Amino acid sequence: MQSNQDSDISLLNINQGVSCLTSGVLNPQLGYDCLLVGTQTNLLAYDVYNNSDLFYREISDGANAAVLGMLGDISSPLAIIGGNCALQGFDHEGNDLFWTVTGDNVRSLALCDFDGDGKNELLVGSEDFDIRVFKEDEIVAEMSETESKNHAMSIHAFDLNSDGVCELITGWSNGKVDARSDRTGEVIFKDNFASSIAGVVEGDYRMDGNTQLICCSIDGEVRGYLPGSQEMKGNLMDSTAEQDLIRELSQKKQNLLLELRNYEENSKQIELSTQVNEADAQRGVIPANTQLQTAFSVNLGGDSQSAHVELCISTSNDTIIRAVLIFAEGIFEGESHVVHPNLQNLLGHIRVPLTPPKDVPVDLHIKAFVGYRSSTQFHVFELTRQLPRFSMYALSSPDSAPQPLSFVNFTISERVQRVVMWLNQSFLLPEDAEFQSAPFQVCFTFLRDAGQLCIKMKPSGEISVSTDDIDLAGNIIQSMASFLAIEDLQVEADFPAYFEELRKVLIKVDEHHTVHQKLTADMADHSNLIRSMLVRAEDARLMGDMKNMKKRYVELYDLNRDLINGYKIRCTNHTELLNNLKAVNQAIQRAGRLRVGKPKTQVITACRDAIRNNNLNMLFRIMRVGTASC
Numbered sequence: 001m002q003s004n005q006d007s008d009i010s011l012l013n014i015n016q017g018v019s020c021l022t023s024g025v026l027n028p029q030l031g032y033d034c035l036l037v038g039t040q041t042n043l044l045a046y047d048v049y050n051n052s053d054l055f056y057r058e059i060s061d062g063a064n065a066a067v068l069g070m071l072g073d074i075s076s077p078l079a080i081i082g083g084n085c086a087l088q089g090f091d092h093e094g095n096d097l098f099w100t101v102t103g104d105n106v107r108s109l110a111l112c113d114f115d116g117d118g119k120n121e122l123l124v125g126s127e128d129f130d131i132r133v134f135k136e137d138e139i140v141a142e143m144s145e146t147e148s149k150n151h152a153m154s155i156h157a158f159d160l161n162s163d164g165v166c167e168l169i170t171g172w173s174n175g176k177v178d179a180r181s182d183r184t185g186e187v188i189f190k191d192n193f194a195s196s197i198a199g200v201v202e203g204d205y206r207m208d209g210n211t212q213l214i215c216c217s218i219d220g221e222v223r224g225y226l227p228g229s230q231e232m233k234g235n236l237m238d239s240t241a242e243q244d245l246i247r248e249l250s251q252k253k254q255n256l257l258l259e260l261r262n263y264e265e266n267s268k269q270i271e272l273s274t275q276v277n278e279a280d281a282q283r284g285v286i287p288a289n290t291q292l293q294t295a296f297s298v299n300l301g302g303d304s305q306s307a308h309v310e311l312c313i314s315t316s317n318d319t320i321i322r323a324v325l326i327f328a329e330g331i332f333e334g335e336s337h338v339v340h341p342n343l344q345n346l347l348g349h350i351r352v353p354l355t356p357p358k359d360v361p362v363d364l365h366i367k368a369f370v371g372y373r374s375s376t377q378f379h380v381f382e383l384t385r386q387l388p389r390f391s392m393y394a395l396s397s398p399d400s401a402p403q404p405l406s407f408v409n410f411t412i413s414e415r416v417q418r419v420v421m422w423l424n425q426s427f428l429l430p431e432d433a434e435f436q437s438a439p440f441q442v443c444f445t446f447l448r449d450a451g452q453l454c455i456k457m458k459p460s461g462e463i464s465v466s467t468d469d470i471d472l473a474g475n476i477i478q479s480m481a482s483f484l485a486i487e488d489l490q491v492e493a494d495f496p497a498y499f500e501e502l503r504k505v506l507i508k509v510d511e512h513h514t515v516h517q518k519l520t521a522d523m524a525d526h527s528n529l530i531r532s533m534l535v536r537a538e539d540a541r542l543m544g545d546m547k548n549m550k551k552r553y554v555e556l557y558d559l560n561r562d563l564i565n566g567y568k569i570r571c572t573n574h575t576e577l578l579n580n581l582k583a584v585n586q587a588i589q590r591a592g593r594l595r596v597g598k599p600k601t602q603v604i605t606a607c608r609d610a611i612r613n614n615n616l617n618m619l620f621r622i623m624r625v626g627t628a629s630c
Contacts, residue, residue: 012046014039024068026054026077027092034092036079038063043081045092055094061086061581067109072119072136074098082106082124084578085585087134100137100604101589104128105582115140138601144330144360150174156200158213160189162227169213171197177215191225193217262377291316292368292381296428298394298447299353307447309356309391309428314349315370321350322369322378328362328387331355346373354387359475362387389479390427393444393453401445401452406498407466408473408594410491414484416440419457422483446472470495474593481596488597490626498587499620505583506616512577519570526563530556584611591623599626 012035020038026045027034034054035046040062045054061083068079071089078089078098084105089098108125114133115121122134133141151173157166160179167179167188175193177200180186195217205212205224212224293314301307313324324339326332331354339350356362364385369378412419416438423429423442437459444453446469454466455476465476473493481489537552588607592600606628610619622628 010048012037014044016040016042020063020066020081022066022068024077026068026079028077030092036066036068038066038081043079043090045079045090045094054092055090057090057094059083059088060577061088061585062578064106065109067111067122069111070120071098071111071122074136080109080111080122082109084582085126085589087122087124098137099608100134101585101592102126102132103130103586103589137604138597144358150176153197154200156202156213158202158227160213160225160227162229169200171200171215173197175217189225191215191223193219193221193223195219195221286319286371286379287317289316290319290370290379292366292370292383294366294383294385296385296387296391298391298428300394300447305353306355307394308353309387309447311352311354311364311385312349313352313366313368318348319370320346320348320373322346322371322375324350324352324369325367326352327365330357330360331362331387343373354391356387356392359389359392359472361389388426388428389475390444392447393427394447395427395429396443396445396452398441398443398454400443403454404452404466404468406468406470406473406493406495407464408477408491408493409462409464410477410489411460411462412484412486412489413461416457418484419463419480422480423455425483426479468495468497470498470590470594474590477594477596486596488599489595490599491594492625493591493594494624499623502584502587503616503620505580505587506611506619509577509580509584510614512573512580515573516570516577519566519573523563523566523570526559526566530559530563533559587623595626602627 014037016039018037019040020036022036023033024036025031025033026036030047032049035048037044037046038059041058041060043057043059043063043066045056046052047054059081063081063083065082066079069077071078071080074089074097076091076097078091080087080089080098082102085101085103087098087100087102087106088096091097102124104126106124106126110123111120112123113120114123115135119135121140124132124134126132129144131143132139152170153173154171156169158169158179159166160169161167165182167181169177169179171177173196175195175197177191177193177197178187179189181188193215198216198218200216201214202211203214204210205214210226212226214222214224216222293316295312295314297310297312299305299308299310311326313321315321321341323341326337326339327335328337329335331337337352339352341347341350350368364387366381366383366385368381370381371378427444438457439459441454441456443455445451446453451469452467453469453472453476454464456464456466465473467473467476470493473495477489477491480486533552533556537549537556540546540549540552588604591607592604595603603622603626606622607619610616610622610628618628
C-alpha cells in the first residue's frame with residue numbers, strides 16, 4: 001500500500017491483472033468494509049484500515065465476478081467468487097463454506113431475496129446467456145436470454161427523483177445511462193457517455209454528506225448525479241428529451257389519423273360502388289369470417305435444404321397472404337424475419353423454415369397482410385404461437401436405427417396420461433400418435449445431428465430415457481419434472497462414451513498440475529541462478545575484468561531467454577488447464593441436471609469431494625447412481 005499524507009488516494013499494488021473488485025463487511029466483528037480483489041488465479045481479502053490481508057487464496061477456476069453478503073441460511077457473510085463454471089464462497093478466515101457449479105463461465109453475480117422468504121438468493125449470469133437463481137447450492141429458477149445489439153453493463157438501484165422509491169439505473173455498452181420507474185418501466189432520466197459504461201455505484205463522492213449516483217465509462221470518464229429535488233415532482237427529463245417524446249407522440253397521432261382517413265374513404269366507396277366484387281378486392285375488403293391459421297410440422301429436408309421445423313401460415317378462404325412478419329428471440333438474426341413473395345407467387349399459404357439453435361420454448365409473434373391479388377390495402381392479422389421446447393426432434397420408428405447405449409432410468413408416481421400430456425406439449429407429434437396406457441415406447445430422431453432419443457414407460461411408473469447426449473437427457477428430465485411438479489427425483493444414469501472422455505480429461509488435469517509444479521520449480525531455480533550470475537557479472541565489471549564480465553552477461557542472457565520460454569510454456573499449460581477444469585465443472589453440472597431437488601445438490605457436493613480426494617472411481621459411481629455409498 002502506497003499513500004501520501006496530503007492525499008486522499010492510496011494505491012494497492014496487486015502485481016496481477018485485476019479481474020473483479022468489490023467491498024463490504026466480511027467480518028462482522030470488525031464492523032467496517034474490507035476490499036476483495038480477484039485475479040485469474042487468486043483472491044485477496046484486504047483490510048484497508050489496518051493495511052493487512054484477511055486471507056489470500058488460490059482460485060484454480062479464476063475470479064471473473066465477485067459479490068459480498070449473506071446467502072441463505074449460512075450464518076456468516078460470504079465472499080462469493082464466480083469463475084470458470086464454478087462458484088465459491090469464503091468467510092472472513094478464508095474457509096470454503098460454499099461451492100457449486102454452473103453451466104458456463106460466470107460473468108456477473110448479485111444477491112437478493114428472489115422468492116420473498118427473507119433470505120438472500122444468488123443470481124448468476126453466465127456466458128451462455130443464462131441467468132440462474134441459486135438458493136444456496138440449489139437452482140430454483142433459470143432464464144435464458146438472447147444476445148442483443150447493446151448490452152447492459154451495470155445495474156444499480158438508486159432513488160434519483162427523491163420520491164422515496166429506488167429507480168433502476170442501467171449503464172449500457174453504447175454509453176447510455178437511463179433510470180426507469182419500478183412501477184411503469186418509464187424512463188425518467190437518461191444521459192450519454194462517449195464510450196461503454198464500466199460501472200454504476202453510489203457514494204458521498206464530494207464528502208459533503210449527500211449521496212450521489214456515480215457512473216464511470218471504460219475511458220475513465222466519471223460523472224456524478226445528485227438526486228432531484230422534490231419540487232421537480234419526479235420529472236428529471238430535460239427539455240430536449242421532452243421534445244423527443246412530444247415528437248414521437250405527434251408521429252403516432254399522424255399515423256392514427258392516416259389510418260382513420262383510410263377507413264373513412266373505404267366506407268364512402270362501399271356506399272357508392274356498384275361493382276362490389278372488383279371494388280372490394282381493390283380496397284382490400286375481405287370476408288368477415290376470414291381466419292389466419294397456423295400449423296407446425298417437421299420437415300426432414302433434402303439435398304438442397306437441411307432438416308427443420310416448418311411453420312405453415314394459411315387463410316381459411318380464397319384470400320392471399322401478401323407478406324408475413326415474424327418476431328422471435330434466438331431464431332432469426334436480428335430477432336425478426338420477413339417473407340414477401342413476388343406478385344406472381346402470391347398464394348393463400350406461406351411456409352417458413354425454422355431452426356431453433358437450443359431446446360427452449362420460443363414465442364413467435366406473427367403479423368400477416370391478408371387481401372386479394374388486386375388489393376392495394378391489406379388487413380393485418382396478428383397472433384402468437386409457441387414453438388415447443390423439443391421441436392427439433394422428429395418422431396421415428398423404434399426399429400429405424402440402433403438404440404443408444406447411454407440411458408437414464410427413474411421412477412415416478414404419475415398417471416400415463418400426464419406423461420402423454422407432457423409429450424404432446426413438448427414435442428411436435430402427429431395427431432394420430434396416441435399412447436393410451438403403459439407400457440409404451442416413443443422414439444425421435446435429432447434434426448440437428450441425426451442422433452436418437454427413445455422414451456419408454458412401464459406400468460410401474462419406471463421411465464427410461466435413452467440418448468447419447470447427456471445435455472438432452474438433462475433437459476428432458478428438467479422439463480418433465482417441471483411439468484409434473486416433481487420436487488425430488490433420483491435417477492440412475494450411464495453414459496459410457498461421455499464418461500470415458502471425462503476420464504481422459506481428468507488424467508490431463510493431473511498431467512497439467514504436474515507440469516505446473518515442475519515449471520514453477522524450474523523458474524525458481526533460474527531466478528536464483530540469475531541473481532547469482534548478476535552479482536558475479538557486476539563484481540567482474542568493478543574489478544575491470546571485461547572478459548569475465550562479458551562471459552557472465554552472455555550466460556545471463558541465455559538464462560533470461562530460458563526463463564521467458566519457460567514462462568510461455570507455463571502460460572500455455574495454464575490455459576489448457578483452465579479449459580480442462582471447465583470441462584470437469586461442466587460434467588458435474590450435467591450430472592446434477594440429471595437429478596432434481598435434493599438429489600441434485602447431493603450429487604454436486606459428492607462429486608466435488610471425490611475430485612478433491614482424487615478418487616476417480618468414486619466420482620463416476622456418483623455420476624451413475626447419485627450416491628457414493630454402495
